[in-house]
């Protein structure tokens with residue numbers, strides 16, 4: 390099968406910047422431009438619209454200076470306007486060498502926005518293109534609203550293409566400006582054009598208003614498109630453009646006849662950088678780059694991964710510099726927990742695994758997010774001591790208010806006898822301990838003294854689910870020092886859990 394190499398033009402820094410409320414600084418543009426060309430290895434980048442602002446002029450200068458030194462100048466493009474050469478002057482000042490000239494690709498736009506005839510428009514375009522040529526600037530042409538043009542004014546589009554085919558134009562760019570065409574139309578429209586002009590270069594520029602961006606791109610490629618315009622994270626006007634990440638994966642996996650030079654391995658890094666610079670968060674379920682897309686949550690999937698790789702797909706996380714994860718939560722089951730334990734190099738027997746699974750399900754039921762880093766803490770909490778539960782903290786109220794001492798009402802059961810006690814203290818936990826002390830006094834028992842109280846959250850954990858309190862106690866008779874730990878999302882509750890363990894140790 391003959392393979393066709395197509396051009397990937399990234400327009401994150403032009404159309405992507407048209408995402409509502411996004412503005413890249415000059416240094417951000419330069420950093421992204423370098424990453425796109427040197428690491429991701431796209432063929433071309435569009436970095437700005439001409440005449441936008443002084444800041445934009447500086448940003449383009451910074452990129453063109455770098456591009457000139459590194460032989461990328463002819464891959465750096467700027468969107469320009471049919472404005473008698475004002476954009477060209479701006480480009481010359483900015484040091485840019487390739488203009489993407491915005492023209493009208495539908496009669497509707499031409500008539501109602503520019504209020505020109507086709508001939509008037511073509512003449513003005515020719516003037517700009519010739520001027521550009523004279524100044525050493527290459528011209529590509531955008532046919533804005535082209536997709537509607539093909540639907541409603543096809544004669545005009547073909548008249549325009551006939552005109553362009555005789556001009557010093559390098560590429561013709563076909564935008565579905567409003568993201569309104571279907572995959573079938575994408576195929577039919579590009580095919581009709583490519584059949585008539587097989588030797589002209591056509592880029593396809595999809596928008597994602599119906600979430601059809603990637604599907605439309607696939608069809609345009611099948612019909613013969615020679616290049617694509619994509620953006621990182623699918624940023625762009627309104628619903629954005631076709632996203633780089635899934636488009637590249639789709640081409641690599643489903644279109645063996647098409648070759649692209651993009652380096653999949655760095656897609657995720659570039660996406661995260663653009664997320665940071667733009668402030669636009671990548672949705673967790675965004676294919677290839679979303680936080681969750683390589684995480685198996687259902688236990689049955691993790692189980693299947695252990696059995697002949699039953700849930701294998703070509704979309705392997707390692708391709709994109711990512712790793713498979715197994716979520717811990719109420720539906721995760723033993724297989725997910727075991728996968729995480731393996732990664733941590735831990736092994737549990739069946740009974741302990743059952744207890745840990747039970748605890749993770751309880752946490753999941755409380756909507757708490759548990760991460761791999763939390764696991765050792767959960768294990769040591771659950772498997773800490775084995776004793777008969779003779780003391781149980783049934784319920785408590787803790788108050789905290791300005792100007793009044795913290796107070797508590799506690800109900801506990803000791804050897805099947807239930808006690809209720811009120812107390813106050815210097816803090817909520819102190820009030821709780823005072824109440825417990827009073828209850829144990831009634832049973833002629835003295836509680837061990839508290840000699841150390843340490844709180845920590847699982848290091849490296851990205852969840853705010855858990856907090857561990859480790860209390861060191863000193864008992865008088867028999868004399869001994871020991872530690873208990875409690876784990877909960879609430880710090881006071883984790884201390885109360887550690888105390889409940891201490892009470893069971895002394896009573897057993």
Ligand SMILES: CC(C)C(=O)C(=O)O
Pocket residue numbers: 404491531533534564565566567594596
């Ligand atoms: C500004 C133009 C080129 C555009 O992005 C579009 O028509 O989609």
